[in-house]
Amino acid sequence: MVQSYLQAHPDAARRVSDYQEQRTVLRMVFGGVADEPIPPRLDLDLLIQQRLAQRRTPWRAAAAVLLAFGIGGAGGWFVHAGLLPQVGNLTLLTQEAVANHVVYTADRRRPTELGAEQRDDLARWVSNRLNHPVAPPDLTADGYRYMGGRLAATPDGPAGLFMYDDAQGQRLTVFVLPMNAAAAMPIQHVDFAKVSGCAWIDKGIGYTVVGKLPPAELLRLAERVRQQFIGST
Amino acid sequence: MTVSGVLTRIEACIPALRRYATALLRNRDDADDLVHDCLVRALDKLHTRRDEADIRAWLFAIMHNLFISQLRRAKARPAGEPLDESHEAALSVRPDQESSLQFRDLLRGLNRLPVEQRTVILLISVEDLSYAEAASVLGIPIGTVMSRLARGRERLRNLTDEGEAKPALRRVK
Secondary structure, three states: OHHHHHHHOHHHHHHHHHHHHHHHHHHHHHHHHHHOOOOHHHOHHHHHHHHHHOOOOHHHHHHHHHHHHOHHHHHHHHOOHHHHHHHHHHHHHHHHHHHHHHHHHOOOOOOOOEEHHHHHHHHHHHHHHHOOOOOOOOOHHHOOEEEEEEEEEEOOEEEEEEEEEOOOOOEEEEEEEEOOOOOOEEEEEEEOOOOEEEEEEEOOEEEEEEEOOOHHHHHHHHHHHHHHHHHHO | OOHHHHHHHHHHHHHHHHHHHHHHHOOHHHHHHHHHHHHHHHHHOHHHOOOOOOHHHHHHHHHHHHHHHHHHHHHHOOOOOOOOHHHHHHOOOOOOHHHHHHHHHHHHHHHHOOHHHHHHHHHHHHOOOOHHHHHHHHOOOHHHHHHHHHHHHHHHHHHHHOOOHHHHHHHOO
């Protein structure tokens, strides 16, 4: 019916085809922008980190953690009265762990400072700087190859970062940061836009496992890492 | 709802936000500034989200409001750089000679449209928003979206009709 109307009214037909052309040309002109890689300053993970970094005071940080890590998941432990004082610790720990994960796993050429062959050197170096014995956990049984690691800098002092990859080249990091001595917290799952992680605090030392993995898998790995750290200290 | 679900949806919208901002501002850096401000604002307002539906329209609305207040500020200032076709080179396409004329012609026409017609045309024709979505982005009734679209298309058609560009436009089909 539309067709026959347009045939009978050439002016209307011309208008319709002109409008279609407008649309086609506009999409051609502007479409390419959407296919380009997103520049780093629009990276949502980094924006969230910057946002968290601006809010260091414990209570605002706690609110930011709730925002960034998932209201549903976090609400459960947040309202748990006994855990309230640890929120600030968790913020700092996960923030630093995710920042270091994002920065160093993205580095294709030199992701680690000391490679797998210098495992013992790194363990000594990190242990000395952290003033706490720390050795890179072994995740071979879980399909993760140890790549190496480095000493990382945080506002709370030095931290250790250990990196692993699986057969697909997917990278995982384990992050160790000494915190105030009294702190303790069971394993928590935390979530960013593109990576997620598990964080916990044992005897004043904060630990995280961060990667692009389903929560259940991460929890399993976190438990494995936790057992190894408990066994080694 | 999970926040990570919402974040994933926001992330998926970033390419379209950049496309729309570039079409509005015709300058890649200004466009990315606008998208950046939009994302920061969205993260600030994240707690107001009850669900993951309409994230796209929500983001476009945030960006639209930022764009409009930016325009107001530019008007208040004396001589800002006009939003004209001088930034064409910055667009991503490298058109061949013939279609380049046609592009320039249409872009020039688009620039001469009132901003409320330009935004409707871009949201509907390029971003594929429904009339209802465009209405919620712009904060106007659906009927107004439709009339602005009709007037904008017709005006753009008349603007590109002027001069010698018409034959070039015809040849493209």
